[in-house]
Amino acid sequence: xxxxxxxxxxxxxxxxxxxxxxxxxxxxxxxxxxxxxxxxxxxxxxxxxxxxxxxxxxxxxxxxxxxxxxxxxxxxxxxxxxxxxxxxxxxxxxxxxxxxxxxxxx
Amino acid sequence: xxxxxxxxxxxxxxxxxxxxxxxxxxxxxxxxxxxxxxxxxxxxxxxxxxxxxxxxxxxxxxxxxxxxxxxxxxxxxxxxxxxxxxxxxxxxxxxxxxxxxxxxxxxxxxxxxxxx
Numbered sequence: 759x760x761x762x763x764x765x766x767x768x769x770x771x772x773x774x775x776x777x778x779x780x781x782x783x784x785x786x787x788x789x790x791x792x793x794x795x796x797x798x799x800x801x802x803x804x805x806x807x808x809x810x811x812x813x814x815x816x817x818x819x820x821x822x823x824x825x826x827x828x829x830x831x832x833x834x835x836x837x838x839x840x841x842x843x844x845x846x847x848x849x850x851x852x853x854x855x856x857x858x859x860x861x862x863x864x
Numbered sequence: 865x866x867x868x869x870x871x872x873x874x875x876x877x878x879x880x881x882x883x884x885x886x887x888x889x890x891x892x893x894x895x896x897x898x899x900x901x902x903x904x905x906x907x908x909x910x911x912x913x914x915x916x917x918x919x920x921x922x923x924x925x926x927x928x929x930x931x932x933x934x935x936x937x938x939x940x941x942x943x944x945x946x947x948x949x950x951x952x953x954x955x956x957x958x959x960x961x962x963x964x965x966x967x968x969x970x971x972x973x974x975x976x977x978x979x980x
Contacts, residue, residue, distance in 0.1 A: 801954050801971030854907035
């Protein structure tokens with residue numbers, strides 16, 4: 759079946775470091791991948807979209823890559839801050855991963 | 865602009881009861897979606913609509929019905945609630961984006977439904 763998987767359920771890092779989250783897709787080829795942030799008790803909020811013909815996209819401290827050979831997207835937050843602590847969701851063609859809960863410690 | 869709003873925020877039902885969840889958006893979006901979110905499973909698409917008067921099934925449509933009579937509203941109905949439908953339900957909307965591929969989705973705050 760078609761799947762989007764985020765390998766890490768949780769990721770803990772120290773403030774100032776770069777957080778790297780992984781998203782893999784299987785049995786289909788999404789035309790784009792999206793990344794969302796979700797805080798407890800709230801709906802997801804859109805962060806970035808990358809299309810299959812784009813290798814990399816940046817927005818402020820965020821960077822997303824799309825590797826169609828590896829069937830993978832990487833999401834990076836540089837110079838992480840405690841305020842970046844949240845669950846991050848990967849999505850492709852209306853399919854969502856289960857999310858990775860990021861905790862940034864001061 | 866209110867964005868995407870959902871009514872109600874919380875609801876408790878008994879098995880077999882029916883209810884309707886209302887989603888409204890004021891961004892003039894063509895596309896609207898209903899998802900459910902369960903622990904460890906992420907968001908799963910129930911039904912979606914690409915325009916007023918049209919609906920389509922998503923990944924987990926069984927036990928749910930939808931209607932899109934007005935562009936700004938998308939209703940999700942449970943005709944006979946079951947404990948397996950206990951979940952948090954999110955509505956979202958978007959523009960079609962390039963080549964009809966869904967652009968960024970704007971989500972509502974969610975409805976927490978418990979079926980006893």
